[in-house]
Amino acid sequence: MQTIKPNIVIIGGGAGGLELATQLGHKLGRKNKANIILIDKNRTHIWKPLLHEVATGSLDTSLDGVVYSAHAAKHGFSFQLGEFYSLNKLDKTIKLKMIHENMSHSFAERTIQYSTLVIAIGSVSNDFNTPGVKEQCYFLDSHKQAERFQHALLNHFTQIHQNSKLPELKIAIVGAGATGVELSAELYHVAALLKSYGLNNMTADKLKVYLIEAGPKILPALPERITHSAKKELMKLGVEVHENTKIASANEAGLLTSEGTLIKADLRVWAAGVKVADFIKELDIFELNRANQIIVTDMLKSSVDDSIYVLGDACAFKQGDGSFVPPRAQAAHQMAKNVAHNILNEIDQKPLIKFDYTDHGSLVNLSRFSTVGSLMGNLTQNSMFVEGKIARIMYMSLYRMHQRAIHGSMKTFALWLVEKLMKVVRPRMKLH
Numbered sequence: 151m152q153t154i155k156p157n158i159v160i161i162g163g164g165a166g167g168l169e170l171a172t173q174l175g176h177k178l179g180r181k182n183k184a185n186i187i188l189i190d191k192n193r194t195h196i197w198k199p200l201l202h203e204v205a206t207g208s209l210d211t212s213l214d215g216v217v218y219s220a221h222a223a224k225h226g227f228s229f230q231l232g233e234f235y236s237l238n239k240l241d242k243t244i245k246l247k248m249i250h251e252n253m254s255h256s257f258a259e260r261t262i263q264y265s266t267l268v269i270a271i272g273s274v275s276n277d278f279n280t281p282g283v284k285e286q287c288y289f290l291d292s293h294k295q296a297e298r299f300q301h302a303l304l305n306h307f308t309q310i311h312q313n314s315k316l317p318e319l320k321i322a323i324v325g326a327g328a329t330g331v332e333l334s335a336e337l338y339h340v341a342a343l344l345k346s347y348g349l350n351n352m353t354a355d356k357l358k359v360y361l362i363e364a365g366p367k368i369l370p371a372l373p374e375r376i377t378h379s380a381k382k383e384l385m386k387l388g389v390e391v392h393e394n395t396k397i398a399s400a401n402e403a404g405l406l407t408s409e410g411t412l413i414k415a416d417l418r419v420w421a422a423g424v425k426v427a428d429f430i431k432e433l434d435i436f437e438l439n440r441a442n443q444i445i446v447t448d449m450l451k452s453s454v455d456d457s458i459y460v461l462g463d464a465c466a467f468k469q470g471d472g473s474f475v476p477p478r479a480q481a482a483h484q485m486a487k488n489v490a491h492n493i494l495n496e497i498d499q500k501p502l503i504k505f506d507y508t509d510h511g512s513l514v515n516l517s518r519f520s521t522v523g524s525l526m527g528n529l530t531q532n533s534m535f536v537e538g539k540i541a542r543i544m545y546m547s548l549y550r551m552h553q554r555a556i557h558g559s560m561k562t563f564a565l566w567l568v569e570k571l572m573k574v575v576r577p578r579m580k581l582h
Contacts, residue, residue: 156265166462166482167270173490179226188228202333206294272422273463282400287420311349322415324361325422330482335516448504461485513545
């Protein structure tokens with residue numbers, strides 16, 4: 151009698167989801183032991199910590215992205231373009247929305263059966279229902295949103311270059327976590343590059359960036375020494391840092407603070423906090439925390455269904471001290487590895503492994519100007535402060551680790567070599 155292969159469905163092709171699909175494709179898909187299906191609403195993967203570089207044009211998604219369908223064909227799994235919106239636990243099915251890509255083509259609503267489901271849908275910016283934010287601010291939750299901001303930024307650069315009488319370009323960024331801080335520095339980096347590409351009248355001194363944080367300090371999750379060093383570097387660039395500043399509303403002119411002050415800005419970016427998309431709450435299936443994250447067991451299974459795993463930003467894994475694992479790329483990487491082990495163990499009828507998160511520290515890249523952060527020691531619980539070239543190398547190694555998890559060591563080395571060569575022949579920023 152022919153054995154029915156299990157359907158392992160992974161929703162979300164972010165850092166964790168794509169790494170998991172690749173690992174399972176190698177172990178199960180290629181050996182015809184299971185059908186591995188990855189679902190995402192985008193065709194291309196970009197490592198989320200690099201979205202601020204997409205937003206400024208420092209990174210070109212057409213050159214640096216991973217095409218899901220091509221990657222799937224090489225690594226033993228299949229890819230389906232679609233947006234998850236419905237789940238039936240009893241029938242073990244999910245539904246994907248109808249997608250209208252253009253006037254001539256659309257993708258019909260589909261139902262997909264699963265044996266094991268992995269939810270890795272990531273997070274979105276939390277606007278805290280602040281009036282005007284959805285309409286007046288840019289978000290950086292996906293490469294499409296980042297590219298939309300990049301087009302608007304390039305238009306403003308071009309306008310100022312073509313009309314030197316125009317005033318400086320003012321950009322306000324709400325949220326001084328890693329995304330807000332890194333974007334602030336990257337903006338000054340690309341502004342300094344413009345003269346190399348003929349936009350001589352738009353210089354870095356015509357750029358004014360406001361970085362706005364509701365809490366008492368920037369990079370609130372990081373140690374004081376790191377935040378102090380980062381703030382010092384940002385102010386040296388010209389960033390105007392506003393701490394203890396809450397935004398009450400957004401409009402076409404700028405951002406209105408809770409104290410009634412208008413911070414005027416031509417472009418407004420919202421990067422203040424994250425949550426899982428609200429539709430997960432509307433499913434009315436899972437136990438959730440305040441950020442809509444799905445509460446899981448020690449094995450990263452949802453607390454309400456043993457056949458559903460959760461990983462990455464969507465996962466609420468409570469640690470021994472009562473805190474949840476932070477939504478970081480390193481957490482998604484560790485979770486993907488654990489879930490892969492447990493799915494393989496389930497198929498082989500072996501015991502499951504409890505998830506144990508290890509914090510390796512945090513690094514913040516201030517473009518070419520500096521990199522600061524802390525590394526957690528392996529032998530002690532103390533952290534080590536790092537900055538400059540060493541910190542930059544460590545920061546880039548995090549991306550190389552992700553590339554290695556999805557491409558393997560040889561291709562990662564080849565990609566690194568190609569990047570070095572491409573820097574010689576292609577522009578250092580995207581100009582279209």
